[in-house]
Amino acid sequence: MTTDTSRISISAHYTGYVWFKHGLSATEFATSTGRLANAVLTPINAFLRNVAGADIDVFLLQRHSVIDHQIERLILEEGVEQVLELACGLSPRGYRLKQKYPQLRYIEGDLPGMAQRKQTLLQKIGVDSQHQVFPCNILEQDGELSIQSLLSQLDPTKKTAIVTEGLVNYFDLATIKQVWSHMAQGLKQFPQGFYVTDLYPDFIEHPSYKYVQFAQKLVGFFTRGQWPLHYRSDEAIQQGFQEDGFSHVEVHDPASFYDTLDMPRAKTQTLVRIIRAST
Numbered sequence: 001m002t003t004d005t006s007r008i009s010i011s012a013h014y015t016g017y018v019w020f021k022h023g024l025s026a027t028e029f030a031t032s033t034g035r036l037a038n039a040v041l042t043p044i045n046a047f048l049r050n051v052a053g054a055d056i057d058v059f060l061l062q063r064h065s066v067i068d069h070q071i072e073r074l075i076l077e078e079g080v081e082q083v084l085e086l087a088c089g090l091s092p093r094g095y096r097l098k099q100k101y102p103q104l105r106y107i108e109g110d111l112p113g114m115a116q117r118k119q120t121l122l123q124k125i126g127v128d129s130q131h132q133v134f135p136c137n138i139l140e141q142d143g144e145l146s147i148q149s150l151l152s153q154l155d156p157t158k159k160t161a162i163v164t165e166g167l168v169n170y171f172d173l174a175t176i177k178q179v180w181s182h183m184a185q186g187l188k189q190f191p192q193g194f195y196v197t198d199l200y201p202d203f204i205e206h207p208s209y210k211y212v213q214f215a216q217k218l219v220g221f222f223t224r225g226q227w228p229l230h231y232r233s234d235e236a237i238q239q240g241f242q243e244d245g246f247s248h249v250e251v252h253d254p255a256s257f258y259d260t261l262d263m264p265r266a267k268t269q270t271l272v273r274i275i276r277a278s279t
């Protein structure tokens with residue numbers, strides 16, 4: 001199996017532009033590719049708003065804000081001092097969190113091309129030495145691109161969180177479960193380890209399921225590959241993460257944060273779940 005999944009990196013331009021467009025980021029994070037991709041999808045977003053009660057931006061903003069919220073809870077309530085954001089793309093999460101929590105150690109990782117772009121971008125903005133970007137390939141089990149190699153840059157005496165967003169549905173379940181097992185194993189070297197991710201489950205009974213299948217095809221077309229949905233229920237997600245080596249697993253529905261977090265609502269049930277797991 002090839003471990004070169006750089007065909008997926010185009011999607012980071014799209015999401016990066018969405019974060020910028022909605023005021024979550026700085027101009028440096030927006031690219032012309034992202035702007036173009038957003039313009040191309042404008043009619044599709046209008047169609048989805050009409051027929052499914054929410055567009056792509058809504059689902060992206062929901063996952064982004066619940067992930068941010070979970071990371072902030074880990075910092076404030078659990079004493080997490082180090083964050084490793086994998087598949088960071090052009091996400092401004094590290095930039096924003098470091099502004100709010102300057103003492104935080106924040107490492108970002110992505111495939112070499114995207115990591116280089118992010119590194120240049122952050123240098124331009126001017127970040128402190130505790131905020132770094134490294135090349136990483138989550139499919140590499142050892143060597144300098146592996147998750148373990150990035151974890152070894154961190155202080156083993158401090159509570160640590162790994163975060164991924166918009167990554168896990170690009171892989172089939174067997175492949176991503178192996179990655180999750182490596183993460184769980186790697187996090188055990190810290191006094192406490194946490195993992196936060198979004199996940200699009202296979203909710204076949206969802207009223208907009210046919211539009212979900214349409215979105216699958218759309219993402220697949222842009223990234224020249226599959227975008228499989230994983231697990232049929234919150235219980236199955238929980239059980240799956242426990243099998244991979246996480247002891248405590250919470251599955252969050254963005255709708256349960258509608259009254260507390262600033263994010264757009266969908267007119268039907270939500271489509272994404274945020275997982276917070278610990279070792």
Ligand SMILES: C[S@@+](CC[C@H](N)C(=O)[O-])C[C@H]1O[C@@H](n2cnc3c(N)ncnc32)[C@H](O)[C@@H]1O
Binds near residue numbers: 003008012089110
């Ligand atoms: C949809 S983008 C998400 C980017 C960012 N997390 C966000 O939410 O805006 C997917 C990201 O996964 C990265 N990626 C793809 N395959 C990867 C791999 N094998 N290892 C690490 N990152 C990968 C891509 O380069 C891209 O930045």
